[in-house]
Amino acid sequence: MNSAFLITIAIVWYYFAYKWYGGTLEKKIISPNDEIETPAISKNDGVDFYPANKMVLFGHHFSSIAGAGPILGPVAAVAAFGWGSAMIWILIGTVFIGAVHDYLSLMVSVRHDGNSVPEVAQKVIGTRARNLFSIFVLITLILVVAVFGFVAANTLKSTPQVVIPTFGIIPVAMLFGYMVYKKNLPLPIGTIIALLCLFTLIYLGFKFPISVPFEGKGSFTFWFILLMGYGLLASVLPVWMLLQPRDYISNWILIIGLGIGFIGTLVTHPNINAPFFTGFSSKSGPIWPMLFIIVACGAISGFHSLVGSGTTSKQLAKESQGKLVGYGAMLLEGVLATLAVITVSAGLFWIAPSGMEQFSFFNILGSDGPIKAFGMGYGRITQPLLGTFGMLFGITMLKTFVMTTLDTTIRLGRFVAAELIGPKMPVLKNRFIGSLFITIPAFYLGYTGTYNIIWPMFGASNQLVAALALLVVTAYLVGVKKTTKYTLYPAIFMIITTFAALIYQGYNHLFGPNPNYILGITSAILIVLAIIVAGEAKKILMLSKKQ
Template identity: 40%
Template structure:
């Protein structure tokens, strides 16, 4: 199979889906209307609630939901062969992920910008909402801890990426100042900002930066530095740093994707990976593939981003289609290019099938962070090298791209957890319990808890203790988010099949994975993970039962009303 055909099939499919299925859902199912009020204008505060142009908001939303997910997930998922990975990345975003993200954003926009957990209180029940908010806090706790670790590892692995990633901060602040204070053209000045960003990449090649080891590891040093930065970044007004930085990152994404696309069409490498691949120590393709490739197809974290930071910046209701639905399809496009990089690009420059086999000979080698990133960066560099980009420069471009996205997720996840924590601690009169109503105190507690999790193991790797439950938990969240959307549609007397079908699929996948994990943890006598998995399964089953009860309740009310009429 030639990689050109894979890219054309996927990209054409995404465009067709957006123009047909996406627009039908937006117009006919949800009836988006710009006359409806949006939270960014209703509750404008200049900090979290700020109306934002859709192309800038799309940049923020995409870089938030992406992180390293659509890069690392597909890079592991191809271990079962390129065919199942490609099909999941092609069909998953269209019929599941984009629907999931869009519905979370649109429903939140119509409910005062409430997060997914808070929405559950109104849609299903108050008690389920509280439990769900706790589950979300647990998930975000792991996310913030693991992304601090990932960025520390990446900085340590690729010291040439350190200078450009940190220089992006003053560049982004300058861009925000010029656009919001000086009312300059955002397109022109964002291009200037991206140019400056790429200048720093060249500089970084000649000035790699390493830090001294604290606690016996440079990774701990980076974790401390990153959490100090995140405290300030996640409490600043969104238009000062978060928006402009993510806008730069979105341009960086487009450039990286353009470079990879150019490499595909000029180098047109053949796929060297097998269509279907069996590795003896790898878990079964079902449900593991659908857990491993999350962000490139569907991910529960996306619903938290959509109903967390993104909805509070939505300028008008119809922007939910390009931002929510379109953002997920764009992520699918990135995941497709990553699949091409690790199944075709990796075989260029004389590597052949042996280059793929070297990375995917066993599950143990393929699942390590270093192995995943090396396969992606080497494959991507080979694609760029096909039209003359030096390999070392190409590797640096990809490394900066990956680290920048990880940083966005770390910042946004901290902000989202702060919102969720404050909603959890809101009293009946609508006020947040003191001192958690203060964003600085709430953010400090969020970061302190994440840092504590990191430090329970040597080298700042404490988050890895809970990492085995993250994949299933994240995808379970996606299923439960679709459950909330399904109950919402039932309440509004709308067709529920759009969200109900992907909901059922995701719940089957994740409940199966959670059950398998529980059995594995019991056999390993890992009682902490046994406890976490048991609680997660209990919450999921409880929510499903209450959701079904709520749907029957709304259906019954409709029948009674129709009988009266």
């Protein structure tokens, strides 16, 4: 298939889905009422609760949920099962499950004073569901901070060209926030100035790469400490000062990058040389359930509900803006996932011809990882537009989002810790102490590399969080007497799929040729929790049938 045809079909499909399915959810489920004050207005504290311009909030939300996730999963899925399998799940999952999950979890949080989904779970399901959800969430957030800090530090160490834009965006964003929010600078003018500054920073980074004078692990240690310190401090600053403007500016970089990638695909229109389907099984396991665990971001990810109910719901100025931010941002992530599939299946070679081995998908994936594979493929597709700068721009585009996810996740962890443990330990309600509660264990796991021990289970636990979020939304809909079919059936599918993945992974870790008993025991624990989740789903299903 021609890559230009594929990406065109995907964009048309997402536009149609936004109007059709997103509009259906807005009309039949949410029925937004802008006469009701959102938590951003009714609880405005100038720090965490603060109404944002809808496009600024879209930028924050998209930047926070995207990160490198829509790249890592789709690239791995192409390698395991072929490009067709990955695309079918991305196109269907994004519209009917992922965007539904994101939009409705955001709006349920808005309808519950901006509380996180775990806290809402206590009100609509019960204390057990809330405690179960909160434990999942805290573990997930600590792991995300550890891994993103680790990945970001290694990227700064190995790619010194991204140092200047990575840290230079911070003062640019703070100045942008001050001028727009405090001095009433028109948003379009501020956006143009900020983007010019950021592209200048990218150029300066390309011309003046910065390396630190430490050898071995010293370089990683320097960047890791700096990044974690940044995340800690940024997580306690008022959202208007850094979070909103930085994510908004970063969002434009990715939108521009997507636009260049789309135009580059139309211009070069390379044929997809990877196979459509490689078989029902691979080294990653059987296509069901493993494909649906490998591709999380880009189809559905439980982490998104934590962002939507953690920070975004506290900044939504009007209920009518929820569809754009929640449903729309997830569809845009689907576009990014589609571009990721194209860059490695058409921009690179499945079997490289003689003399082109440097563009072999599997060679790059094996030696440098999926982000480098994306960058190399992106560079080839956009070569007529960006020349040799394409690969670096593609990597820098993703690197910007790692920073946004880092401090947003620490802030989310602070919220959940304050809700779950704060009543018994009031000190955790302090912004700085609450952020330290997340940062310290994340620092240990990331710096020592011990996150690797349990990270392989992250995919399944993340999808279990998504199932829980869908169950919470379903329970809310039962309470307000709205139809539950849009959320209950996706929740059941995700529970069954995740349960099957945990059984497969657990069996391999305990009885496979290379047993890993820590992961095997972790799988067993998650299986027990999945059974509990299934029990909650059964109760909600019975309640929905009584409507």
